[in-house]
Each structure stands twice: as structure tokens, then as C-alpha cells.
Amino acid sequence: MAVRTVPAIQTGRCPGGHMRRSRGLTAALVLSLVGAGTGIGLVLMPQASAVTPPVAFTADALPTWQPNGVVWAMAQANGTVFAGGTFSAVRPPEGAGSGTEQEAVNFVALDAATGAPTDCKLSFTIGDGTATVRALTVSKDSKTLYAAGYFGAVNGVQVNSVAAIDIATCTPKASFHPGFPATVRALAVSDDTLYAAGDFNNIEGQVRERFAAVDAATGALKPFTANADEPGRAIELTPDGKHVLLGGDFFTVNGADSHALAVVDATSGAVRKTYGTIPSNSVVKDIATDATGFYTGNEGSGGGVFDGRIGLNLTDFNEKWRDRCLGATQFVLPYDGVLYSSSHAHDCSLEGDFPDGKRHYFLAQPTDHKNGAPAPVDGFVRGPRKLGWHPTSNDGLGEGIGPRVMAVAEKNDVKYMWVGGEFTLINGTAQQSLTRFASTGDTGAPTTPVVSAASVRPGEVQVRWRTSYDADDSKLTYRIYRNGAATPLATVEADSLEWERPQASWTDTTVKAGQSYTYRVTATDAAGNTSALSATAPVTVPATVQPYPDQVRQDGAQLYWRYDDVSSPFTADSSVNGNTSGVQVNAPALRQSPGATTGSSTAVGLNGTSQQIHSDHRQTVGSSYTLETWFKTGTTRGGKLIGFGNNTTRNSGSYDKHIYMTNTGRLAFGVYSGSTKVITTGLFDTYNDNKWHHVVATQGPAGMALYVDGQNKGTLDVTTHHSYAGYWHVGGDNLSNWPNRPTSNFFAGQIDETAVYPTALTQAQVQNHFNLAKAPADTVTEVSATEDTYINQGAPSTAYGSSSSLAVRGTSAYETYLRFPVPAAPAGQVLKAASLQIKTTTQAGAGTADTVSVVPVTGTWSGAGTTFNTKPTLGTGPLGSISGIPDGSAVHTVELDTAAVSAVLGTSYSMALTSTGTDPLWIWSAEATANEGTPQLVLTFGPK
Incomplete structure (x- = not known):
């Protein structure tokens, strides 16, 4: 019997036989989409067949011979x-526990x-x-x-x-x-x-x-x-x-x-x-x-x-x-x-x-x-x-x-x-x-969201997270928890695929200026499978508007990476409506300090060999746009600071609309419009001097322009660029065949405050950004208690200085004492807001229905020597109070009298927590190992 053999050829073409199967099943699956519950880690039990329609099957493989x-x-x-x-x-x-080969x-x-x-x-x-x-x-x-x-x-x-x-x-x-x-x-x-x-x-x-x-x-x-x-x-x-x-x-x-x-x-x-x-x-x-x-x-x-x-x-x-x-x-x-x-x-x-x-x-x-x-x-x-x-x-x-x-x-x-x-x-x-x-039995939970939180204005916090991946659900439900609470503050639905996990976000408008908050997020699929809680994302709400980031947002940035993230591989987008986050490649160094601008917290560090950040989803670039970033480096190998390319982790085959550095430290802005069109800074305009520099590139109806540190460094009458779908890259991507190509495609140094706009910024706007970067801005200092204890009237001779928890109650008295090293105000600044941050413990009934007051301590005390019998004297003027702390382990903030705290800046200062009621409050002490749990004094300083 003659058999025709099909020769093997390269991948792409994969020779082999063809299989035929029975078709004709027409019955539709009955899918159940049930809203997820509110408790952390709660697993709901809707019909097990729940996957995101119109997908009819889970991605969970069953045991099969x-x-x-x-x-x-x-x-x-x-x-x-x-x-x-x-x-x-x-x-x-x-x-398998039974069965043998057949x-x-x-x-x-x-x-x-x-x-x-x-x-x-x-x-x-x-x-x-x-x-x-x-x-x-x-x-x-x-x-x-x-x-x-x-x-x-x-x-x-x-x-x-x-x-x-x-x-x-x-x-x-x-x-x-x-x-x-x-x-x-x-x-x-x-x-x-x-x-x-x-x-x-x-x-x-x-x-x-x-x-x-x-x-x-x-x-x-x-x-x-x-x-x-x-x-x-x-x-x-x-x-x-x-x-x-x-x-x-x-x-x-x-x-x-x-x-x-x-x-x-x-x-x-x-x-x-x-x-x-x-x-x-x-x-x-x-x-x-x-x-x-x-x-x-x-x-x-x-x-x-x-x-x-x-x-x-x-x-x-x-x-x-x-x-x-x-x-x-x-x-x-x-x-x-x-x-x-x-x-x-x-x-x-x-x-x-x-x-x-x-x-x-x-x-x-x-x-x-x-x-x-x-x-x-x-x-x-x-x-x-x-x-x-x-x-x-x-x-x-x-x-x-x-x-x-x-x-x-x-x-x-x-x-x-x-x-x-x-x-x-x-x-x-x-x-x-x-x-x-x-069609039933979806058991796989989504991946855990990676969360970031930021605030540039009083009264609002932007919570952002990289959407999760679930193998058989593209629409997931996210629950946002604040300050460790067991009940979510908000619920958001968002879509994601394995290869496209865009940022989702939610703005909390119930926050108060000068106070610190933490946020965590879970993801739940259509079958009720819920991810673990995300890592904690901390944020402090400023007492006044932060001028630089607020102006970037007002000027219409649709991608704004500030590099204040605490977890890899997520780089959050802080723009108002853009939601174009970044994906970190090969673990860049996070939270490098100091950042480029006054009041900006941290930058990202790149090694110049393999590390970069690319945007999370494919997009196209219009005829007008602006690229903006800050950088600091001493490299002599050059590299790409920011650019657009058609791939993510692999070298792009199409790449332009980029700013790169030559080996000598000159900056170049290039587009491709049938040939490479490049503006390069002057022969002696070099910027690899280990100082922060601001670079902006624009293209629009007026052509191309390159600005460095607020100054125009050149223009070209070129209004077109290569049109393709791709991704923004920071820190690296292909540079083959570009003029004055550096030794390295990757940038070695620090990057901060990267923004992309859908318009061409004017020279006045660019200059304003550069000036605002050095304008006075609020700074936030968080101070941990150096000593704490509480006293118990029922055990009048017992000292509790090494206890992991602290207590407050009026009748059968408990009182808590805290000592903080209060810093002096930075030069040219004053205290604008002060608050005390505490966290209730995990024990049942840790919250209280009573009002808890914060008062100054005028007498001397120590954690090891203070008992009910030796308790210090308290001042008469309360610093602040909080009423009705609910049960459940969560972070709570007490606003303090700014003038009273201002008077003790630069000293070691003690305060007490007291109550007149019968319902006790239990909080974690400085000796506790609870995450985000120890007492903190949060101070916001700003210009006079």
C-alpha cells in the first residue's frame, strides 16, 4: 500500500493529519452570574457553571486517561x-490512585x-x-x-x-x-x-x-x-x-x-x-x-x-x-x-x-x-x-x-x-x-490584584490596580477595602485577558486632608472564586494641591507614571482618565529617593541592560502628542528614555516617537516618516551629569520640537510619523538604524514623572511644568511611637510596656500613653495638618461605642515603670477625639489640633487616649507585628 509522505517543514507550517469529529450539540449552557459578597475572602456559591459568557467551558482540566x-x-x-x-x-x-496502563x-x-x-x-x-x-x-x-x-x-x-x-x-x-x-x-x-x-x-x-x-x-x-x-x-x-x-x-x-x-x-x-x-x-x-x-x-x-x-x-x-x-x-x-x-x-x-x-x-x-x-x-x-x-x-x-x-x-x-x-x-x-x-466546576480564583494609591488634591484618593487574570473569566468584580476594614468601600467591574490586563481605578472622595489611608483590593470571578487580598497600598492626602502633578493632570496627560508604586510589576497611571498603566520588565528598582520634583516621593531605577517598563495595552498615536519625563544619569552608553514600539518584551520591529540619549549624553527626539527625522541637542548640550533634567518632545501641526529644562533645543517641520498600533516604553526598546545610535538600547539611571499627552504642549506649558517642579509643595512625615503602654485600674501595680496591645476605657479605667519624637518643620514650611493613626486589634469587640479623646501628657512616664498607681498627669485641653469606632481590625485616624502640635515641634511629646464610657477600645501597640498596625503620628508640612 503506497503512502504519500508530507515532508516536515519549519514552524508556521506544521504538517500532519486532520481530524474529524462529531458536531451538532446545540443546547446552550445555563450560565449563572451572581453578585459577589462583601466580606473579605468570601467564596460565593452560585451555579458552578458560572464563567464569563459566551464562553461555555472552564479552563480547569479534569483528570483524564x-x-x-x-x-x-x-x-x-x-x-x-x-x-x-x-x-x-x-x-x-x-x-491517580487506581488503574494500570492498558x-x-x-x-x-x-x-x-x-x-x-x-x-x-x-x-x-x-x-x-x-x-x-x-x-x-x-x-x-x-x-x-x-x-x-x-x-x-x-x-x-x-x-x-x-x-x-x-x-x-x-x-x-x-x-x-x-x-x-x-x-x-x-x-x-x-x-x-x-x-x-x-x-x-x-x-x-x-x-x-x-x-x-x-x-x-x-x-x-x-x-x-x-x-x-x-x-x-x-x-x-x-x-x-x-x-x-x-x-x-x-x-x-x-x-x-x-x-x-x-x-x-x-x-x-x-x-x-x-x-x-x-x-x-x-x-x-x-x-x-x-x-x-x-x-x-x-x-x-x-x-x-x-x-x-x-x-x-x-x-x-x-x-x-x-x-x-x-x-x-x-x-x-x-x-x-x-x-x-x-x-x-x-x-x-x-x-x-x-x-x-x-x-x-x-x-x-x-x-x-x-x-x-x-x-x-x-x-x-x-x-x-x-x-x-x-x-x-x-x-x-x-x-x-x-x-x-x-x-x-x-x-x-x-x-x-x-x-x-x-x-x-x-x-x-x-x-x-x-x-x-x-461546563461546570470553575474552581480557579483570579490572580491577586496589584494595587497603588495616590493623592494630589485634598479630598480625593485615586486607587489604581492592575486587573487580575482568570483563565475562564474575562469580567471580574473588584472590591476595595480601606484601612483594613472587613466591608468593602466600593465594588468595580472590569475586563481583562491573559495578554491584556489594563489598569482599573476608583476615586475615594470621602477622605480628609492630612490623613493617611491604606487600601487593599480583591478580585472575584463569575463563580464566586475570590483572590487573596492585595498588598497594602498606603497614601496620605495632602493639605493643599500639589502643584506639579496637578498641572500635568490638568494639561490632559493620558498616561502619567509617577513611580511611587510599592509592588512589582505594576506602574500606576495617575492621569485623570487615561488608565494606561505600565508593566515592569526584569524588576526595576522601585522607590528611588529623592525624586525629580519637589513633593514627588520616589523615582524608578533602571540598570541599562534589561530593565524597562511598557504600557499595558496596545494603542495608536494621533497626529499630535507630547512626551515628557525627568531623568538622572551618568551613563556613557546612552539608551532610550521613552518611545513607542509594536512589541512589549521583545525588540519592536516598528519603533519611533522616541527620546533617546547618545553615548556622549546628548538627547535626540526622532520620528519615522518615510525616513528618520531627528532633533538632537547641541554638541555640548549633554545631560549625563548625574543631575535631574526635564525633557519634553512634541509633534503636531506646527511640526516637531524638543525641550530640555524648559528651553527649546530645536524644531523640525515634520508633521507625520509612522502609524501603527503599539506600546509605550520607558527605559528601553529597539534603536537600530537611528542616527547617533548609542551602545545600549537600555537606559541606565533614574526616571521620574513620565507623561504622554494627546496634544502638543506649548512652550509656555513646558516652561510652566519645569518651574512648578521646584515650587514649594507639601511634604508628609510619618512618625512611629518610640514608647507606649497602658494602665489598668483592675491591676493597679502591673506595667504593660511590653504588651502588643493597648486599651482605653473610662469605668474600671484603662488609659493608653504614647510618646513621639516630633520633628521640626522643614525650612520655610509650617505644620498644616496633624493626625494620630491607630488600628483596632483582631479580638472580638475591639471597637468601642464611646468617644475616645486624645489629650497631652504633662507628667513623666516610661513603658516599663508606668502602672495605674504611678500614672502620669494629663493636660486639660484635648488634641482631638473620635467617636464610635466599629468592631473589626481596621485603621482609624484622629485629627489633632494643628496649633497645639505646632507648639511642640522639635520635641519629644507624649499624648494619652482616654474615655469616659464603659465599652473598651483595644488597639495594637508599637510592639505588635500587625501589618500597618502600630500607632503613627502623621504630620503634613507646607509652605507658609
């Missing part, structure tokens, strides 16, 4: 899944609900060479399983690469015996006809080149003739049964020019539709249909390759959209309005999704654009936007393709997405060639 080779083919019937390929045995899932010669039947083998045993063999099963499909009445590939016998019954199996008895049908002389790669079946695609040139002496049809009962050859010049890899019937869709490597069908795809008459094979827009170096690996359209999976190799998916109409067979992701699509499966596909997609730049980089083995997208198709790009309508379904896999063994085939099966009212291929990992866990995902 696994073969020792490659799965090429899959079909399902009556709750049983059939898998065929090239293997000799199946074994239990990794870590023989399975190129075929296994498995229970859809348990993932375990059934009693149906079939052995596909051949006398010469290696047998393989490349295609499986089930008859419409679910009684017959058709198998194809390269084999000569099934359970010893002689066949020729195609066989019919009686599903009820699990035996080959002797009455069905077509004679295919070469590998068959795909099957499709109607009521009375079995269609086949493959490498053959004839059937039983009659010419049938790569496509043929036989009687579904006997295997007798039918008149259908659709001769192609190269292998057939895919075949599918239209839902009305009138046409057959052909896919493969071919360039002609029945003499008509049509590459990789054609539509023919289901009875005669006469050509009804040809195609010429699939590149010659690409092929169709799979075709699938639903009620309104059909879809192709494509792969190729070389320049201009097409590796993605096409959606076409069934009415006229014309293309409706084309998804041009790169990465060898092997299989497409439309189900309930979603097109699931298996591939190793690594570059979806042309679709506005992820750039070239990590491989994504599973994708899901709507079968149609829901709100009208977008305008064509390069002559093609983009594919529908990707959905949040992200199981992970790997290339695996064999040809290193990963997943190859998919099927949906149902049992006991649960739907299962089965996947076969040559992978050896699923979601990071060892699992070979078979896996499955269910």
Missing part, C-alpha cells in the same frame, strides 16, 4: 469520546464524564510501517463510527485505511470495505454518503484525486469527483447537505484554480466556489460549520504566511472575516456562538491582540462580530475579539504542535470540551495528548 503517543482524531456519541492517533497504550491521569493500539474509547476507558477496544494495525488513525466521525444516527488514516486491519478484520465500526457492539462492519490506497486525513458523513480527503489518487482503479465519496453503508465508490492536485486535509458538508467544503494544500480542483479551499456540489463534485486569497505558502488544516457560517483553520510557512482562521457565509460562501494571528491553527470548533480553536498562536498583532512572543495554544472568539463588522485592514475584516478562555499547553512530542483536535460531548447534563494532540503539559501539569474541560 492519557495515551503514550499522539492523538490525531476525535469524535463523540452518546456520552462516549473516541480518540485515534499513533499510540500503543493508555495510562491513568498523573497522580493496551490501546491507535484507538481508545473513553467515558466523557469520567475520562476513563470504556469496554470498547479496537486495534488499528498494518503489516508494513506504522499504522495511524487520522480521522474519526460519527453517523447522524450515532450508530456508526467511521475511522480513517493509514491502517490495514481493525481487530484483525482487513480494511484499506477506512473502516466503519458498529458503536453498539464495538466491532468493524465487514459489509463496509472501500479501497483507499493511501492515507486518508479527513472524513465527513451525510445520511448515505461518506466523504474522504487525503493523499490518494485513485479508488479501486478509478481516478479520485485527494477527495472522494463512498456509500456510507457499503463503501461502494460514488460518482462524486473533485480531483485536486495536492493533498486534501479537510472536508465538511454544509448543513443543508447540498455542498461539500474542501480544504488542503491544493491549487486546482477539477482543473479550476482554487488554492487551499473550494466549495463543490455534494452529488457531482462540480466546483461551485473557488478561492484565491489564501497565500500560496499556506494550507487549510480544518473546516467546521454552524447554522450560519463555516470556518477554516490554516497554517503555513515563510514570509507572508497565513496561520489563522477565516469565517465565511453559508449563503454565498464569501469571506466575512479573517483572523491573521500567526501560529499554525490545527482545528476549529464552533459551539454556541463561540469559535474555539487549537493552535500555537504567538503573534496576534494584526488583530490588535498580543504581540509576537508567548505561544497561546487555545483561543476562543465569537463566530461573528456582534455590533457590525469593523472596517477592513489591508483588505481583510479582522476576526472577532478574543474571549477570556486561556487553558495552557505546550508543543509536546512529535512535530511539536501542541493541541490538534477538539470535540464537545455531553453526559448527565454536563458538557465536556475534549482536546487531543501531542502536548505533554496542560495548565502546567503533566498530561499527555488528551484532556478535557467541563
Whole structure:
């Protein structure tokens, strides 16, 4: 038996067989979206099937028996899944407590609900060479399983690469015996006809080149003739049964020019539709249909390759959209309005999704654009936007393709997405060639949000976080908690995907000037799975407007990175409406002090070899824009300070609209408008002097301009730049072929206060920013207690100086004493606000319904020597008070009399917490290890 061998070629084009599966499950999943609760860590229990619609399956893989080779083919019937390929045995899932390896010669039947083998045993063999099963499909009445590939016998019954199996008895049908002389790669079946695609040139002496049809009962050859010049890899019937869709490597069908795809008459094979827009170096690996359209999976190799998916109409067979992701699509499966596909997609730049980089083995997208198709790009309508379904896999063994085939099966009212291929990992866990995902049982919680908080005006705090990632939920619910409270202050919904996790934000307008706050955030998916609490994000509200950042915001920055973040890899966007955060690469040094501007807290440090920050989502840049940043360096290797590029962590292939430093310390601002256009500072205008400098670059209707430290350093009459979708980069990206290119693409030094505007700032605005950077601004000092204790009337001789908690109560008195080293006011500044920050303990009833007063201590005391009997004298004028502190461990702030605290600046000062009621307050002491829990004196200083 002659077998046509397809030579292996480079990735992009991944040769191999085509699998056929049963389709037709139409029942929609009943999805439940239930609002999440308010308690920290609360796990809600809505229907377990809850994932973000229209995705129908979780990304949590279920235990499944696994073969020792490659799965090429899959079909399902009556709750049983059939898998065929090239293997000799199946074994239990990794870590399974029972079961031993079983023989399975190129075929296994498995229970859809348990993932375990059934009693149906079939052995596909051949006398010469290696047998393989490349295609499986089930008859419409679910009684017959058709198998194809390269084999000569099934359970010893002689066949020729195609066989019919009686599903009820699990035996080959002797009455069905077509004679295919070469590998068959795909099957499709109607009521009375079995269609086949493959490498053959004839059937039983009659010419049938790569496509043929036989009687579904006997295997007798039918008149259908659709001769192609190269292998057939895919075949599918239209839902009305009138046409057959052909896919493969071919360039002609029945003499008509049509590459990789054609539509023919289901009875005669006469050509009804040809195609010429699939590149010659690409092929169709799979075709699938639903009620309104059909879809192709494509792969190729070389320049201009097409590796993605096409959606076409069934009415006229014309293309409706084309998804041009790169990465060898092997299989497409439309189900309930979603097109699931298996591939190793690594570059979806042309679709506005992820750039070239990590491989994504599973994708899901709507079968149609829901709100009208977008305008064509390069002559093609983009594919529908990707959905949040992200199981992970790997290339695996064999040809290193990963997943190859998919099927949906149902049992006991649960739907299962089965996947076969040559992978050896699923979601990071060892699992070979078979896996499955269910419509119920979403158990994976979202990743923990990374949070930042900032305030530049009295009365408002902007809480920002990098949205979380959840493998099967793109819409997540976020809860914001303040000062350690157990009840959220606000709830926000936001969308995110694995490769696109933009910033979400919320503004707290209930804060008070001069007070400090902390914020934490959780993420909850549609099934109620909740992440851990984020790390604490602290912030102090200024007593007056901070002039520099407020002006940047007022001037319309849509990206504003201040680099005050406390956690990697998130760089928060402090603009008013931009929400374009940054993703830190290779762990830049955070919170470098001092920052560039008066009142700005910290900068970011970059090593000049690998560290950078890129924006979190793809965007385009308009005809007018401004780039602004501060920098400090002594480098002699140059590097990019800020710029735009079409990739994230890899070198961009398109890159301009950037400011970079030469080896000698000169600054250059460049755009590409058919050639490089660059403004460079003068020969002696160098800025690698280890001082902070302000650089601004603008482009708009007036052309290009470069400003350094408020001064215009040059202009060019260039109003255009390279138009493409990309990402902002700070600290590094490609600089190849740019004038005076430095030794390094990466900048070594400190960066602060980076902003991007959608307009060209005027010279007056630039000068104003530079001047405001040195204008007086509020500063905040937080002082920890150096000593604290409390006294207990019930134990009048006991000292509590080493206790981890402190108490306040009027009747049966407790009093708490705190000592702070109060700093003097900075030169030219005065105290504008003062507050005491305390945190209730975790014990039940730690809060109080009474009013707690803060009063000065006039007598002497020490933590070790103070008891009820030796308590110090208290002053008469209260510094401040707080009423009704609720139970639950949380941070609380007591506003203090500014004049009274001003009078004791520069001294060691003691204060007491007292009450007249009977309900005790318990707070953490300076000796406590509780996070954000120890007493703090918060002082805000500002210009006179």
C-alpha cells in the first residue's frame, strides 16, 4: 500500500493529519452570574457553571486517561469520546490512585464524564510501517463510527485505511470495505454518503484525486469527483447537505484554480466556489460549520504566511472575516456562538491582540462580530475579539504542535470540551495528548490584584490596580477595602485577558486632608472564586494641591507614571482618565529617593541592560502628542528614555516617537516618516551629569520640537510619523538604524514623572511644568511611637510596656500613653495638618461605642515603670477625639489640633487616649507585628 509522505517543514507550517469529529450539540449552557459578597475572602456559591459568557467551558482540566503517543482524531456519541492517533497504550491521569496502563493500539474509547476507558477496544494495525488513525466521525444516527488514516486491519478484520465500526457492539462492519490506497486525513458523513480527503489518487482503479465519496453503508465508490492536485486535509458538508467544503494544500480542483479551499456540489463534485486569497505558502488544516457560517483553520510557512482562521457565509460562501494571528491553527470548533480553536498562536498583532512572543495554544472568539463588522485592514475584516478562555499547553512530542483536535460531548447534563494532540503539559501539569474541560466546576480564583494609591488634591484618593487574570473569566468584580476594614468601600467591574490586563481605578472622595489611608483590593470571578487580598497600598492626602502633578493632570496627560508604586510589576497611571498603566520588565528598582520634583516621593531605577517598563495595552498615536519625563544619569552608553514600539518584551520591529540619549549624553527626539527625522541637542548640550533634567518632545501641526529644562533645543517641520498600533516604553526598546545610535538600547539611571499627552504642549506649558517642579509643595512625615503602654485600674501595680496591645476605657479605667519624637518643620514650611493613626486589634469587640479623646501628657512616664498607681498627669485641653469606632481590625485616624502640635515641634511629646464610657477600645501597640498596625503620628508640612 503506497503512502504519500508530507515532508516536515519549519514552524508556521506544521504538517500532519486532520481530524474529524462529531458536531451538532446545540443546547446552550445555563450560565449563572451572581453578585459577589462583601466580606473579605468570601467564596460565593452560585451555579458552578458560572464563567464569563459566551464562553461555555472552564479552563480547569479534569483528570483524564492519557495515551503514550499522539492523538490525531476525535469524535463523540452518546456520552462516549473516541480518540485515534499513533499510540500503543493508555495510562491513568498523573497522580491517580487506581488503574494500570492498558493496551490501546491507535484507538481508545473513553467515558466523557469520567475520562476513563470504556469496554470498547479496537486495534488499528498494518503489516508494513506504522499504522495511524487520522480521522474519526460519527453517523447522524450515532450508530456508526467511521475511522480513517493509514491502517490495514481493525481487530484483525482487513480494511484499506477506512473502516466503519458498529458503536453498539464495538466491532468493524465487514459489509463496509472501500479501497483507499493511501492515507486518508479527513472524513465527513451525510445520511448515505461518506466523504474522504487525503493523499490518494485513485479508488479501486478509478481516478479520485485527494477527495472522494463512498456509500456510507457499503463503501461502494460514488460518482462524486473533485480531483485536486495536492493533498486534501479537510472536508465538511454544509448543513443543508447540498455542498461539500474542501480544504488542503491544493491549487486546482477539477482543473479550476482554487488554492487551499473550494466549495463543490455534494452529488457531482462540480466546483461551485473557488478561492484565491489564501497565500500560496499556506494550507487549510480544518473546516467546521454552524447554522450560519463555516470556518477554516490554516497554517503555513515563510514570509507572508497565513496561520489563522477565516469565517465565511453559508449563503454565498464569501469571506466575512479573517483572523491573521500567526501560529499554525490545527482545528476549529464552533459551539454556541463561540469559535474555539487549537493552535500555537504567538503573534496576534494584526488583530490588535498580543504581540509576537508567548505561544497561546487555545483561543476562543465569537463566530461573528456582534455590533457590525469593523472596517477592513489591508483588505481583510479582522476576526472577532478574543474571549477570556486561556487553558495552557505546550508543543509536546512529535512535530511539536501542541493541541490538534477538539470535540464537545455531553453526559448527565454536563458538557465536556475534549482536546487531543501531542502536548505533554496542560495548565502546567503533566498530561499527555488528551484532556478535557467541563461546563461546570470553575474552581480557579483570579490572580491577586496589584494595587497603588495616590493623592494630589485634598479630598480625593485615586486607587489604581492592575486587573487580575482568570483563565475562564474575562469580567471580574473588584472590591476595595480601606484601612483594613472587613466591608468593602466600593465594588468595580472590569475586563481583562491573559495578554491584556489594563489598569482599573476608583476615586475615594470621602477622605480628609492630612490623613493617611491604606487600601487593599480583591478580585472575584463569575463563580464566586475570590483572590487573596492585595498588598497594602498606603497614601496620605495632602493639605493643599500639589502643584506639579496637578498641572500635568490638568494639561490632559493620558498616561502619567509617577513611580511611587510599592509592588512589582505594576506602574500606576495617575492621569485623570487615561488608565494606561505600565508593566515592569526584569524588576526595576522601585522607590528611588529623592525624586525629580519637589513633593514627588520616589523615582524608578533602571540598570541599562534589561530593565524597562511598557504600557499595558496596545494603542495608536494621533497626529499630535507630547512626551515628557525627568531623568538622572551618568551613563556613557546612552539608551532610550521613552518611545513607542509594536512589541512589549521583545525588540519592536516598528519603533519611533522616541527620546533617546547618545553615548556622549546628548538627547535626540526622532520620528519615522518615510525616513528618520531627528532633533538632537547641541554638541555640548549633554545631560549625563548625574543631575535631574526635564525633557519634553512634541509633534503636531506646527511640526516637531524638543525641550530640555524648559528651553527649546530645536524644531523640525515634520508633521507625520509612522502609524501603527503599539506600546509605550520607558527605559528601553529597539534603536537600530537611528542616527547617533548609542551602545545600549537600555537606559541606565533614574526616571521620574513620565507623561504622554494627546496634544502638543506649548512652550509656555513646558516652561510652566519645569518651574512648578521646584515650587514649594507639601511634604508628609510619618512618625512611629518610640514608647507606649497602658494602665489598668483592675491591676493597679502591673506595667504593660511590653504588651502588643493597648486599651482605653473610662469605668474600671484603662488609659493608653504614647510618646513621639516630633520633628521640626522643614525650612520655610509650617505644620498644616496633624493626625494620630491607630488600628483596632483582631479580638472580638475591639471597637468601642464611646468617644475616645486624645489629650497631652504633662507628667513623666516610661513603658516599663508606668502602672495605674504611678500614672502620669494629663493636660486639660484635648488634641482631638473620635467617636464610635466599629468592631473589626481596621485603621482609624484622629485629627489633632494643628496649633497645639505646632507648639511642640522639635520635641519629644507624649499624648494619652482616654474615655469616659464603659465599652473598651483595644488597639495594637508599637510592639505588635500587625501589618500597618502600630500607632503613627502623621504630620503634613507646607509652605507658609
